Structures are given as C-alpha cells and as structure tokens.
Amino acid sequence: MAEFRVYTSPSAFPNPQRLRLFCHEKGIADRIEEVIYDMTPGGEQRGWRHLKRNPWGETPTLELPDGTYLAETAGIVRFLDGHCPGRRILGESALEQGQDQMWDDRIWVQILYRLTTAFHVLHEGLGHKLELTRNPQWGEHCRKEAIAHAGLVDRHLADGRDWLLGGPEPTFADITLCTAIAFSKFGPVATPLDERFEGIDRFWQRWKQRPAFRAAYRDGGGIEELASLTAG
Structure with a gap:
C-alpha cells in the first residue's frame, strides 16, 4: 500500500514531472x-x-498519511528527500545542497518558468476555461530569455561534466533542467533547447538512457521522440 498520495498531471506538465522524475531517481x-x-x-x-x-x-499536491497537504514542487521534494531513505538528491553536504539550490533556482526561474509563461500567453494552452491572458509580445520575450539563459547553462556544461554539480549522479537541479528541455520540445512551445546547444544535447541524451527517465516518461510526455516509451 502506498504511503503517500499525490494529485498530479501527465508528464507533459513540467512541475509535476519534476516530482515524478525525482521519485523514480530516488527509488520511491x-x-x-x-x-x-x-x-x-x-x-x-x-x-x-x-x-x-x-x-x-x-x-503536484502531496497528501500525507495524517491528512496534511504539501504543495510546491521544491517543497515536496525537500520533504521526501529528507523523509525517505536513499541517495540525497538535493545534495549530501551543505555545499552540495547550496549549489543544487543555486542551479535549480537559475534553471527554474530563468528557463523553465519563462518557457511555461510563453506557453500560457502565446497560445490557448489549457483552453479558454483556464487561460485568461494572451500576450504574444511577452511570450516571445520569455522565449528569448529562456534561450539566452540556456546558453549560460550550456557554457557551464562545456567542460565535459555529466551533471551540473560535476558529481557522478544527477541532483534536483539536473532534474529541473531535464524537464525544461523536455518542455521546450513540447508542441506549441517549439523551442527545442537540445537542438540549439551541444552540451545541453549531450545532457538530454544522457538522461534518456537512465531507467528513472524512461519510467517517468512512459506516457511519452507528448513528445514524438519519446513515443516509443509508451510501448515499454
């Protein structure tokens, strides 16, 4: 019997997917x-x-056994990483945790959030029932900013490191970057970061080989190149 319940969304939605990929990487x-x-x-x-x-x-919104609800992806992940046994995805040492937070903030605020904003204001997105604002100029600005900041991340990866912190395993910041790349390739977002930057492409290809990734994206994520995972 499951210990927790999470109210969530399909893998095309990046914040729930950050949590889903974390859970598979953590083994929980x-x-x-x-x-x-x-x-x-x-x-x-x-x-x-x-x-x-x-x-x-x-x-996502997490329901705990006592009926408490916990929301916000980073908050849920922080709780689960400390509560559940296994590798500390947010970093083992205080320095690693600080570095992971630094990179996660950079990627979430400057890349993923800007791509999600572009999605919502450039298109009908989730439909007239939920999307109340259309602002093509702001959407294109957000797209350009996401690309510019992705270039800074690509420069950081240019030394050949596998993961953002330079360690042997991905941390939560790597999970956020992975979901940002996936979302950049999704339908109307149409800003595939892996096609623009060599280091980010290597990073994306590395993630696609991990069992956690294949389990988390088993519904294909609405991305054509991942459609084969639905048959796995």
Missing part, C-alpha cells in the same frame, strides 16, 4: 499513489474538490 515511486487529473479540457485542478486541498489550484 512505489511509495506514492498518483491521482492524475484531467488538466485539459476538464480543468479538474481548478475544481472545488482540489481547491479544498490546495487553494492555488496547483499540481
């Missing part, structure tokens, strides 16, 4: 029951049932 996916919402067009995450769990209407 079997301890968490997933309730996957119909995000579009149903918009279940904005219905009153979910809003009682999380007034912000967000996924």
Whole structure:
C-alpha cells in the first residue's frame, strides 16, 4: 500500500514531472499513489474538490498519511528527500545542497518558468476555461530569455561534466533542467533547447538512457521522440 498520495498531471506538465522524475531517481515511486487529473479540457485542478486541498489550484499536491497537504514542487521534494531513505538528491553536504539550490533556482526561474509563461500567453494552452491572458509580445520575450539563459547553462556544461554539480549522479537541479528541455520540445512551445546547444544535447541524451527517465516518461510526455516509451 502506498504511503503517500499525490494529485498530479501527465508528464507533459513540467512541475509535476519534476516530482515524478525525482521519485523514480530516488527509488520511491512505489511509495506514492498518483491521482492524475484531467488538466485539459476538464480543468479538474481548478475544481472545488482540489481547491479544498490546495487553494492555488496547483499540481503536484502531496497528501500525507495524517491528512496534511504539501504543495510546491521544491517543497515536496525537500520533504521526501529528507523523509525517505536513499541517495540525497538535493545534495549530501551543505555545499552540495547550496549549489543544487543555486542551479535549480537559475534553471527554474530563468528557463523553465519563462518557457511555461510563453506557453500560457502565446497560445490557448489549457483552453479558454483556464487561460485568461494572451500576450504574444511577452511570450516571445520569455522565449528569448529562456534561450539566452540556456546558453549560460550550456557554457557551464562545456567542460565535459555529466551533471551540473560535476558529481557522478544527477541532483534536483539536473532534474529541473531535464524537464525544461523536455518542455521546450513540447508542441506549441517549439523551442527545442537540445537542438540549439551541444552540451545541453549531450545532457538530454544522457538522461534518456537512465531507467528513472524512461519510467517517468512512459506516457511519452507528448513528445514524438519519446513515443516509443509508451510501448515499454
């Protein structure tokens, strides 16, 4: 029986996917029951049932055995990384944890969040029921900023390191970068970072070979090159 329940979304949605990929990398996916919402067009995450769990209407939202709810991907991951045994994905030492937080903030704020903003304001995104703002100029600005900051990350990877912190295994910042690359390739986002930057492409190819990645993206993530994982 699962210890936790998470109200979440398919792998095309990057924040829930950060948590899903973390759980597989940590080896705790079997301890968490997933309730996957119909995000579009149903918009279940904005219905009153979910809003009682999380007034912000967000996924993922983790339900603990005592009925407590925990939201915000980074907060959920911090809890699970400390609560569950296994490799510390957020870093073992205080320095590693600080470095992981630094890189995760850079990638989340400057790349992934900008791509998700572009998705929401350039297109109907999740449909008229949920998308209330259209601003093509701001969307294109966000796209350009994401590309520019991805270039800085690519420069950091240019020394041949496998992962952002230079260690033998990925940390949470690497998970965030992985989901950012995946989302950059998704449908209307159409800004594939792996096609623009050599180091980021090597990083993406490395992730695609990991069992955790293949398990987390077993629904294909809405990305054509991952469609074969649905048959796995």
